Amino acid sequence: MTVDDIGRVAVLGAGNMGHGIAEVAALAGYEVTMRDVEQEFVADGYENIEWSLRKLAEKDRIEESPEAVLDRLDTTADLAAAVTDADLVVEAAPERMALKREIFAEVEEHTGEGTILASNTSSLSITDIAEAVSDPSRVVGLHFFNPPVKMDLVEVVHGENTAASVAEKGAEFVESLGKTPIHVRKDVQGFVVNSILGPYGGEPAWMVSEGEATIRAADAAMVHERGYPMGPFELADLTGIDVGYHVRTEGGIPVPPIAEEKVEAGDLGRKTGSGYYSYEDGDGADYE
Ligand code: 3HC
Numbered sequence: 001m002t003v004d005d006i007g008r009v010a011v012l013g014a015g016n017m018g019h020g021i022a023e024v025a026a027l028a029g030y031e032v033t034m035r036d037v038e039q040e041f042v043a044d045g046y047e048n049i050e051w052s053l054r055k056l057a058e059k060d061r062i063e064e065s066p067e068a069v070l071d072r073l074d075t076t077a078d079l080a081a082a083v084t085d086a087d088l089v090v091e092a093a094p095e096r097m098a099l100k101r102e103i104f105a106e107v108e109e110h111t112g113e114g115t116i117l118a119s120n121t122s123s124l125s126i127t128d129i130a131e132a133v134s135d136p137s138r139v140v141g142l143h144f145f146n147p148p149v150k151m152d153l154v155e156v157v158h159g160e161n162t163a164a165s166v167a168e169k170g171a172e173f174v175e176s177l178g179k180t181p182i183h184v185r186k187d188v189q190g191f192v193v194n195s196i197l198g199p200y201g202g203e204p205a206w207m208v209s210e211g212e213a214t215i216r217a218a219d220a221a222m223v224h225e226r227g228y229p230m231g232p233f234e235l236a237d238l239t240g241i242d243v244g245y246h247v248r249t250e251g252g253i254p255v256p257p258i259a260e261e262k263v264e265a266g267d268l269g270r271k272t273g274s275g276y277y278s279y280e281d282g283d284g285a286d287y288e
Pocket of ligand 1: 150
């Protein structure tokens with residue numbers, strides 16, 4: 001069931017996270033507008049949603065047809081048009097503070113006071129993002145995990161000035177998506193999950209950079225010894241090597257050379273067809 005007062009959701013960004021958040025919101029019954037800066041990015045995100053909904057339908061995991069869900073989803077490249085009637089805006093742009101602040105300032109111009117402004121940032125301070133708007137009490141973090149349609153947890157991040165009612169509404173929204181919210185009341189870098197995941201991804205990347213381990217060995221270790229669904233390198237390929245890279249550079253954390261090389265080469269993971277592994281021609285992570 002959808003949350004009272006939230007009818008229309010705008011998702012800013014159609015990448016891995018943006019399209020996934022738009023998809024789960026549409027699945028839960030919200031009217032959704034997904035926006036990205038170029039029509040081409042919006043079209044890619046829309047195709048990914050179509051693919052995912054088809055997969056879910058094939059497995060009887062959704063009650064409606066993909067078309068019925070897609071009927072609730074609009075797309076646009078126009079930010080003002082996306083947010084004007086929204087009750088909740090979820091920003092899912094690249095992980096750069098200056099960009100996020102620019103977006104929030106622009107969103108504020110086109111939304112009423114009652115609209116909740118959420119960021120899906122992985123690690124940037126909600127308090128700092130909220131400085132871009134005149135009323136920071138309506139800014140909250142809603143941090144989803146990749147792929148949103150499959151991952152159950154969402155962090156509800158309180159900035160220093162986030163109103164308790166806004167965080168509560170954010171958590172209710174998360175529950176209405178069938179997901180589990182956890183409140184992160186201290187706006188620390190990386191919140192709870194990425195504070196733990198940072199070393200999980202970083203340590204093996206340093207080991208590989210220094211010739212102390214191979215990618216396959218590190219992934220096999222975590223999957224076969226710890227029972228994780230994927231190893232740290234396969235996970236980086238799923239989330240995007242550039243995402244972790246920006247989290248580190250924005251946070252002043254050194255980047256392991258192997259990650260830097262991949263970003264410079266444009267090998268960002270599944271989304272570009274190769275990263276730590278190749279995903280061309282049906283290939284995938286091969287550490288089994
Ligand atoms: N929509 C619909 N179907 C999907 C899908 C999607 N988005 N993604 C995968 N599927 C499909 C697959 O195509 C596959 O279909 P098939 O059986 O027809 O081939 C089916 O679902 C099963 O997929 P898998 O066999 O790959 O595996 P599972 O369903 O068992 O698990 C997973 C997939 C949930 C991604 C699991 O591997 C996992 O939990 N991995 C870890 C993910 C994780 O930790 N995410 C958090 C990253 S950190 C983050 O996001 C934070 C950010 O701040 C950086």
